[in-house]
Amino acid sequence: MVRPSPVKYSEREEMAANGNALVSLAANCGTGRNGLAKIHTEKKAEGICHDDSSPPVKAQTIDELHSLQKKKSAPTTPVNGIQGPFTALSEEERHKQQLQSISATLASLTRETGPNVVKGDPAKQSETPRISHVSHHHVTPTISVSDSSLKFTHILYNLSPAELFEQAIKYEKGSFITSSGALATLSGAKTGRSPKDKRVVRDQTTEDELWWGNGSPNIEMDEQTFLVNRERAVDYLNSLDKVFINDQFLNWDPENRIKVRIVSARAYHSLFMHNMCIRPTPEELENFGTPDFTIYNAGQFPCNRYTHYMTSSTSIDLNLDRREMVILGTQYAGEMKKGLFSVMHYLMPKRQLLSLHSGCNMGKDGDVALFFGLSGTGKTTLSTDHNRYLIGDDEHCWSDNGVSNIEGGCYAKCIDLSREKEPDIWNAIKFGTVLENVVFDEHTREVDYTDKSVTENTRAAYPIEYIPNAKIPCVAPHPKNVILLACDAFGVLPPVSKLSLPQTMYHFISGYTALVAGTEEGIKEPQATFSACFGAAFIMLHPTKYAAMLSAKMQKHGATGWLVNTGWSGGRYGSGSRIKLAYTQKIIDAIHSGSLLKANYKTTEVFGLEIPTEVEGVPSEILEPMNTWSDKKAFKETLLKLAGLFKKNFEVFLNHKIGKDNKLTEEIVAAGPIF
Template sequence: MLRYASDNMPACADGKFLMDSHFAKESGLAPRQVFRNLPPSQLYELALAFEPGTHITSTGALATLSGEKMGRSPKDKRIVRDPETEKDLWWGPYSPNYVMDDRTFLTNRERAIDYLNTLDRIFVVDAFVNWDPASRLKIRVVTSRAYHALFMHNMLIRPTPEELESFGEPDFVIYNAGAFPANKYTNFMTSQTSIDLSLKHKEMVILGTMYAGEMKKGVFTLMHYLMPMQGKLSLHSGCNVGAAGDVTLFFGLSGTGKTTLSADPKRPLIGDDEHVWCDTGVFNIEGGCYAKCIGLKRETEPEIWNAIRFGTVLENVDYDPATRLVDYDSQRLTENTRASYPIEYISNAHIPCVGGHPKNVILLACDAFGVLPPVSRLTLEQAMYHFISGYTAKVAGTEVGVKEPTATFSACFGSAFLMLHPYKYATMLADKMSHHGTRAWLVNTGWTGGKYGVGKRISLQHTRAIIDAIHSGELERAAYVSTPIFGLQVPAQVTGVPAEILSPEKVWSKKNEFASTLNHLGHMFVNNFQCFSDGDAFVGVDMAARILTGGPSPLPEEVVAKTGFGAITAALAPTIPA
């Protein structure tokens, strides 16, 4: 491997910084060299010199490998149970908060520090989260890899030289020793990967995964505790703003379109993934975006395409070794290829990344069963219910030939990051929506014309036309029809979208099969909701009952098997005029 002569190495920008500080004494770090807040150019040089498999692509991005883990490991995430915070947090079989005790946290922390102390150099990134000045927090990342430092430089809010000078002690520290494994025989752990968050120590420790998304979502998890405690609602959502200042939030699970649809040439981007809705409006938590790049095309996603340039980290992508041209269609390493870039790389970014109270919230679901309408209007109860459900359906199946859709439910469209009970976030959302007159919409970015294998994924062009119609006010004035089982309100017409695809039952050739698929999905929603039966303890019996009214009313499967489409449409409400 290529090695630079040491006199070409970047200056150790802040060599004495750690050794002298209160932080060094507290942390136990005793590094040989510390590179603090190096600019991207120097991080490139160090990554290229010391991190195998790292190269510059034809457009100047830094393409690198995250190692064995190429996605998050939610089952390896642990939250330390402390007497001070345990009563607020959501525990139990359906909660993402798997318990760890303080002593094990400290054991893992020691392991991480010991590992970092064996290295020739470590990287520190000091930066901020939360664009709202009143909510701003200081984050410190300590890591073994230049790639991680560049990633967090992109994803956090970058300090000015003056802010860096006066940074002081951080509010939260991430020790990323992901290049070194955890000991799987440690209590509370089952694998060589461990991602541990302690609210008491205000620290996160990462062992056994170099996937950079763990750091970003670690900070997000912290915000899912700190923000609601201040009455501010943290949300896994994209966000953009129209010319009239009208803000839209896009909720959705991974791959449903938050990043893709919030990048809109007509609407400046506030952020693509993590936001907070507070008393003054919304703000982005982050200073950058983390876009999926599988199948990326210049024609359909020009904003993201153009953001992939010098300074951008490309994770686990395939490229031609000679030309360094990236093959965005290749899944050779993973389907979850990613690009991380500062938000200002999106040409119409709205900086500072803050906005007013949302006028619209759009719940995205990629329904591979093809039974949910491409767009429907939700009542407040339905908005809460569907927000808590967090539904999407993926086409799983690596088995040749068999590719049945599988339903996924993830509370609040991001269960892995929740700290409190989902009903807490949902009722905060409903409060804010009713206070500010916010409209909610369910948009299916998945299959149309039949389920996966029969129909096809709705085109981005059609989804964009639907989003445009929400923003122009066209759907506010439309006439609506109610759907069976789910009771969703579907507009009869949307400009730029073929009318026949708006009501899925019209495009399914086998009506009885449509009925049983839709009804079956209704049952899956109902079953999933049993995970939240402890919710009344958090929001009260009345509110818990009200949330349930937003859900589907599936019929017994035998009834639908016998009477088919007739059974499900019998009890339908008439058309609701504009």
């Protein structure tokens, strides 16, 4: 009698798992007592039964099978063997150092210890070594004095977009995949920045260096209060099951690159910053070391209103000396992006680099344009131009070597977005992109971009390479054109004017626009705003410092200034309408090509702006706003009203010198409206 060879327990399991283990009738193998042929499994040469319809699964258990689904990713390029401070270390040692650095980042300042940190998702078994809390001093505390030091904090370190998508969908209410594959999310009660809750530590250094007082965005706080809020944020973050850590870069100029670490509680925030900052290669991440700046985003948790200086439950706190930022009481992700921009507005001018709230693109022949403007005036829309290379949509530096983007992504407004008018932005809204506060069909998950139910300030954050003609690395030569965008709700500024250098400086310092609803809390309809350097909310030094640098650079590199009104035409907000995007794009095309420089010009009354009589593709009658107003008297009154607002706004700058040149200062003051 031929017996089936003994099958080991695990092999039986494997066969059961396969569900189709082959059994054969052994016709010639003797019979059982009832005469039926005995069933036995086929014999393999090695004596192991097998299923020859498919090779066996290389797992011993179901858990093991599932573990096979995922493999460890290998570095894309070999880690260099000789150079670098970390190369002598084993992988394990490097891991330990990384965890120590993160533990130090999350250290409580009062208990003087960092938390016990462990890498990986708490929902899974921890894959990597744990590290006990790191003491700030070189003595390790002998007894744990608080419950927090008994607990491990799980660190989700530089997760990929796919992992962050899963984290968001699994654990964050209000996260969904849209029909185009983007992650739709809600930013909570705040759907715009909170400039009144942004504070900067005033200490001996910043006292002298920063711009304080009337008009300044830097609302002061003291070091002690900062530490109270920092402790609150750190304690909150450490109390969670897991926190996200992003280690990334700012600035594509390699000589002036800044290392940033973002600690956050939401996958949404981690993915947003993954998209917006420059993404390190695996090797750059290996050698990341100590960050230059750290954000503690505890946005779900409020600040304590009994804390000195606090006027609401939201607080965004910047400490330049500690190189740290704390966010409490707002989940609007733009606070992180623009908070870091403020830091760059401090660090870069210290190195003689001009930081700019501008978009930037470059033509096929290397002609570079900057687009300055406040929120919603068209930086992102107009710099994303299918016929030109995109350098960046919002934040740049201008150094002696040219222009570099600070960021690694774009943050586009989505309200009324259409595939026809803005195809590149439309197509960028796909897997990997974060879509904030949009409304979609509950079944099809098609986004309705016209829906303002959550907010008017709906946004998409995507990596810059999602725009097909982005130039990587995001650096460009010196600009040829400096375009100042103003969305004029009064409808009296011309669609385009050519500016002299003093006029460029006058309008740059004034920073006029009609703030479009939504980006700042509480703004429900457009209203006239003056924001120095087209970004007063983010500048740290006095506006004249940036203006002097811009004027010197424009002069040195022969750049031409332009004022483009992307706002109202044919009447003010309410009676006229916003100038067609297609017309603005034709105007911008004519600036880039150089044809507008050669046009015929006439000078307007009051503002003394040089306006072209013709622009290809644009109806000539709209080039002079008065033509488009049926009520000429109302036009004149509105023009004078706006001129008065400009004049009043500029008064605070009259006693300030711009650069070392007295003559320039006088010329700039004289370049404003005359009436």
